[in-house]
Amino acid sequence: MTRPLNLEEVGRRAGVSRSTVSRVVNGGPNVSSETKRRVEAVIAETGYRPHAAARSLASNSTGVIGLVIPSAVATLFDDPYFGRLILGISSATNDVSMTLALFLFGAGPDESSIISRVVTPGLVDGVIVTATTRGDPLIDHMQGTSMPFVVVGRPDNAGSTFCVDVDNRAGARTAALHLAGLGRRRPALIAAPSNTTAGVDRRNGFLEGLAEAGLSVESRVAEGDWSQESGRDAMARLLADRPDAVFVASDRMAVGALRAIREAGLHCPGDISVVSFDGIVPPDLTSPRLTSVVQPVTEVGERAVRLLTAVIAGASTPEHVVFPTELAVRESCGATPTAEPGA
Amino acid sequence: MTRPLNLEEVGRRAGVSRSTVSRVVNGGPNVSSETKRRVEAVIAETGYRPHAAARSLASNSTGVIGLVIPSAVATLFDDPYFGRLILGISSATNDVSMTLALFLFGAGPDESSIISRVVTPGLVDGVIVTATTRGDPLIDHMQGTSMPFVVVGRPDNAGSTFCVDVDNRAGARTAALHLAGLGRRRPALIAAPSNTTAGVDRRNGFLEGLAEAGLSVESRVAEGDWSQESGRDAMARLLADRPDAVFVASDRMAVGALRAIREAGLHCPGDISVVSFDGIVPPDLTSPRLTSVVQPVTEVGERAVRLLTAVIAGASTPEHVVFPTELAVRESCGATPTAEPGA
DNA sequence: TTTATGCTTGGGAGCGCTCCCAAGGAGGGT
């Protein structure tokens, strides 16, 4: 009969006690080098690995962080945004030797069951919540628990939470000033959903920038739902108003907008300048290549993990990290000589 | 002083014992309805949730399954494949009330550390491994452990493992027959990396189909690395040989190929028919819309979870699930009247 | 009435670990 491979057994084989093995495993101090050597030999030989659940129970810490993405799951990964975010978060969790648990869900009944699963004690040490919609009940729910969490994005009730966001407002403002600087006089806006804080911030930032330049969108505003189709539809509608520039609140919608422009027999950037937000669609995918306000998604993810570990460690004064964006000027705005490689 | 909220405490408040509360929580039998009511009232009122780690330790099962994606992480989510797969797996995981842990890693030193983390006892009940490359050491490693696992894809040493795959070979063969049926006589192939089983299967299936139709690619073969750029480069090279059709082993590479065709001043499908594999790029993204061999990625993910739960439950005779593919005929092959909407 | 049967309930043991404290031994100071 083979006995279970646990601390006690490793200790037995190395001729020491459970406690000593534990100290070796955890790199603890006060272990003679000779003992350490012997124990490590046994560990290497047996392939012993500490039991995660037992460790969690005893130490009251699991080494797991949860990532909660509440969203219309179907379209989730058509947008590279979440993929990049997961990448950043995953890489940062690996760096700190933690494990990432993923909680994805759409609307409906599974929502509440998943939310309650997230806050199960002994499952995760903390949670990163992606907040996309305004007045998200998830945030309120999390605040009612003792589970450490940080928000990616800007919840509208951000006051008392830790969050990591990009400066959507300033980025959009930059886009407005850029278009104005190119001499465009009839700007249009394809906004993101106004029930998201990112959508609101980008809209306001753009309008603010226009105002500074003495411009206005007047009635040249349409709202999309992040999807490419909605961008195409919105652009098609806006074209009736003969804009000479458009700011599209996301890359994906901008791809649709470019298509609508082409379909209307117009030329970008000749007839109309396009600037979008995200900087997440591979530039070569579109023609002309998109000028876009780039947000550092991966860095946001990494920072969220670092912030969360701080919260888990006991940080208590809410911290709001805001990353700057950067305007990547390519051909679609008309600022550079239109040297579309090929096409 | 507030005492910890555990089974004992809930029992104390309801006037019953730990064991009885446990039975109620787990829907066990042999509990009088009156007792059950009282206990449930206390649970609702206190918001008690069982401690996951304690439960895992005692029951020797964690309720977590791991998803291991070893890949060049940087490009991971540019391809919608993994996103879809995660979606399917996540959804199936939710259905069975389990939690999904994600292990992403690229090459390098983190590889071994993550692999060993995956097999930590008490962390996950089982693992889904995505096998992309041939002779993947990860599979061998997993076989050396007692951790239940299933493979998504076809490992080259599949004999003794559980795996879920799509019929890459048959799908590619269908593509060949389709192109032959359209009267094309100079087919070309842009293959996926030959160090992946999917790449090999798609290549062989295509060549097999051509042979059946009495055709051959001769020297019109190039190999890409799944990326769009590689598809573009491969196509550009192949065009010198004046093919009248091309099978591209993935949608992403096909997007690049379409671009190369355009850049060469040629027309698809007029001058050259294109059929790709995956069915994962939104059709409207390309012009013309891609004819593609569609693989049911989401179903694969769901099935992998179901299979894994079976393995965890003790299934022991290796099972190989192979999903059929389906050819989605759109404009790029030239089979339908080229009614490109717009463009 | 007595014995058997089943349902309900409580409590002990144990999962594998961490944390803490006490015991033993080596070494340095006086």
Added chain:
DNA sequence: ACCCTCCTTGGGAGCGCTCCCAAGCATAAA
């Protein structure tokens, strides 16, 4: 030679749960 300190080691207690068994009790059968 002695004491005190520091390093090293072992073992008890306990984390919150599940599993199992025995005890209590009501009801049915003899």
